Amino acid sequence: MLKRAGEEACRAAAARGAAPVPHMALLLAGGDGTRLRDLTREVAGRPIPKQYCRLLRGSSLLEATLARARRFSTRADIRVVINHDHLELAREQLRDLPEDSIFIQPHNLDTGPGLLFSLLQIERSTPDAVVAAFPTDHYVEDDGAFIRYVRRAAAAIARMPDRIAVLGAAPDRPETGYGYILPAGAAGMGEGIFNVEAFTEKPDLPAAGAIIARGGVWNTFVMVFRLSRMMELLARFAPEGFGPMLALRDAPEKAADIYASLRAWNFSTHFLARIPRHLLVVEVTGVGWSDWGTRESIERTYRTLKLVPFWNRSRAVSRQAAG
Template sequence: MLCALIMAGGKGTRFWPLSTEEKPKQFLNLIGDKTMIQMTVDRIKPIIPVERIFVSTGEMYVDLVKEQLPELPEKNIIVEPEGRNTAPCIALSAFVINRYYNDATMVVLPSDHLIKDEDEFRKVVNSADEFVNKNYESIITLGMEPTRPETGYGYIRYSDNEVKVNNHKVIKVDTFVEKPNKEKAEMYLNEGNYLWNGGMFLWNVNNILNQIKKYSPNTYSALEIIETVEEEKLQETINSNYKNTEAISIDYAVLEKSSDIHVIPSNFGWDDVGSWEALDRYRDKDEAGNVLVGDTKAVEGENNLVISSSQSVVVEGLSDIYVIEHDGKILVGRKSNVANVKELKKII
């Protein structure tokens, strides 16, 4: 039985001022008419019913989750008392999912990524599910075929040990690699056996709990009571014990130590939408190449990024600039410098 965990606790600081700690990017309409988390749920619903979709988030975002995902059962909102990185989040969520769907397979998805070919994405998830069902102790990660020497992503180096599931290759992972510099990223692209690490995983729930017990025993022992505690005491128990977990990523805690990890090279138009440049890549543009979001216009100008959440903004006779308006704040600069917007928070 396949369940989904959507991780929605991030603060999305790179998209300030639109994304704030009170309402981070997963709850914003950055790409289309729906918010990022709504797009993530809609993407997986054709193969996983909503009663088997779980969302992990922080206490301050519970109301946003309920507002944007009203069909989600309340018990499927897994509330982290504090952010302690992905290993405790996944351990907590695996214990909770195991309460309701024992021995399920669990696909872990970020809440704020873009996937253009959703049909192919679902086919990849189904192939990964099929592999895990036949290989109980295996962990699957989805690796994106790189199209540029990207320095903002981690990489996965894979071996030549592969099998086919449906039309997808399942290949043994050699190692996970941290975000490289430009020179190394170009080398990875040329060598051809590296994939972008998209942070999407699939495993049997009991297997990942066994892996956490082996490699992160403090986290396991802090949370194992969750499986058996009475329902009305569940959140209280989580709140009392979560602080005793080890604050570490699942990559460091488990993936870099486990011996049975495979990757499916995937080509479904993925982007983590982690920068203003990504937004510029995927938003519709007018005939002059302007991205215009909200009550905005560009006159006699091209290649601008103009975004407004509450005010009318008109750009006239200018090109290659960004204008970002949100909550009374207006930021204007060269479009080539848009990656540095969050640095302006220190002076505004």
């Protein structure tokens, strides 16, 4: 039903003589991955940000996210934000993308500046875009099913363009390292799409359990939104982070100087948690999603797949040889 609604919106736009709204994928690859440096040193031979590390054997998390995003957007409509000091790693893994598709921020200041830095660049060329934001440190077992949920979110935004749609994964345990979304009533757009009562970032264990007991879901940080609406909401609800970055609109070449005066801020804590009534949550099940923010979460996924992490196998072989 939602897919049909999106198609009807495109047909209506064409009938009015308007071009269909471009759907862009934004890959968020600006994190430093400091918590996993010991693991990435084992795997890559040097400590590198986790999104560039081949924790999947065949591909890195960034490469896997890029392949996933290509199911949603065309190659021409994919953008990636990275840090300047990751440029060498990123170029090798993003060689199939045009250079102007890669946004290079001076350094990492958490998710708020990284996301806004990217949106300001997209705004210059495509201010009417619908954007799907994808973190690049997540594992997804079933990409096809996951992207169907992203498309449902995009169709929901076509009908309710004043909202931000966030994918929420069904939890199987209390987890203090994740954000939580508490759904409210159904949004009237089909099964599994809800208004939002509350957004809580990284609660303690008792609070996480209580949220789950009330039907709460994990925040995947995969979001779909109209760019113009996102900018309006940021200006209204996160002015302390939004305002200082507006200098980039007029002087993008001065990004390094502008960044030197900025403070780090977290997009979930300082923005999403403030705007629950402006959110929709699309509940995601059966896709094998996991945030690979810690070694424990990565090795839990391997256990679920009944696999032994290849770095643990290598260590076991080394111990046997030494013995």
